[in-house]
Amino acid sequence: MDIVELRTPTAIVRHGRGRLIVLRPGSEGERVLDVPVTDLLKVRLSRRADDAVVIEIYLRYPTPVLTGVPADRTPLPVLIAEHDVPAAAEIVERINSQILAGQRIDVTAPDLNPPAPTWAESGPTRADVERAAQRMSQRRDTGGAVTALNRYVTAEEYVLETAVAIAHSPVGGGLGLLAATTERLLFISLDPDDPFAHELPIPAVLWARTTEGAPSAPGEVGARGQSGMDVHDGNITLHFSGAERADIDRVTCAVNFAVRRDSADGAAGPADPGVAQLYSEWELLVERHSLGMVDDAQFQRYGRGILRSLPDGG
Structure with a gap:
């Protein structure tokens, strides 16, 4: 999609290539907002009580930060001139x-x-397992693990990609076969003297990403000295060092595909915040107000944001 731009007295609104960007005017071009369109709940024109016209940008979730301040469902307003209303x-x-x-x-x-x-x-041989194994750049000495993978997979899961990798604690040490399926992430040891297998259900995974020698962050597991893959389950981050970057990249993409497929199963797209979720946010706002953590002006502004995020609020 082509990039279109609207210059207003207070901001530059730029949309295209799946993103919405809001910049402050001037030579610096400070970014007020830069998010994928999938992170937006809705955008609309609105006329304020002082008769000024604004573009209101509502985020799908309250967690993103606008100009260093939590959004709390409050729309980001972009003031526009009257003659810019058609554009x-x-x-x-x-x-x-x-x-x-x-x-x-x-x-x-x-x-x-x-x-x-x-x-x-x-024993059994599955076509999806064999195809995934054939795509690996490094297949030497993996025959036993591939045979085991053919036995481990269930009739409900499809094997997406495999790679040779080194697992770091707490998965276990040593070289093994890493396999991403539609249901699980499997690690099968290649050490004949220490055979073991480890599994992580896809519903427990939040994300996977490739790494390139970056230092470990607090709370993460496993040292990084080469290309690899991190898998995060909301508590710890498991790390696998990759023997071949191309293979690890494919497994990483497969894990993220399986995670998105699992979360979107039966849904047409990203779910809008439900009434129960919005009510919980309202209760938290009321509690913060009663404790003096939010002043009256903030309470009114955030409260309006929550109410206007309701299905009938806009």
Whole structure:
């Protein structure tokens, strides 16, 4: 999508390539907001009590930070001149159309029905397992682990990608076969003297990412000295050092695909904040106000933001 820009007295609004950017005017071009459109709940034109027209940008979640201050459901207002209203209406419609398009189901999806195994003297063999293993750059001495993976996979899961990697504590030490399926992340040891397997269910995974020799952050597990993959479950970060970067990249993409597929199963797109969630935020706001953590002006502003985030609020 082409980039369009609207220059207002107080800000520059830029939309395109799946992002919405708001800059302060001037040579510095300070970014007030830079988010993917999928992080937006809605955008709309509104006329304030003082008759000024503003573009109100509502974030899907209250956690992102605007200019160093938690959003708390309060829309980011962009003041526009009266003669800019037609251009502003076009960009608002364009953004909302992309928000809606992002909530539609993409019916073009791979066939992830687990194939039936074929049986031989060595045991079962699955086509998805063999295809994933064949894609690995490093396949030497992995035959035993691939045979084990053929036995470990269930009739409900599809093997997406595999890679040879070194697991760090608490997964276990040593070299092994890392396999991403639609249901689990598996690690199968390649050490014949110390055979073990470790699994992590996909619903427990928040994200995976590749690493490139970055230092460990507090609370993370495993030293990093080479390319690898981090997998975070909301509590700890597991680290796997990759023997081949291309293989690890494919496993990382496969894990994130499985996580998104699991969270979106049965949903048309990112869920809007429900009434129960908004009510919890309201209770927290009331408590913060009663404790003096939020003044009256902030209470009114944040409260309006919560109320206007309700399905009938805008």
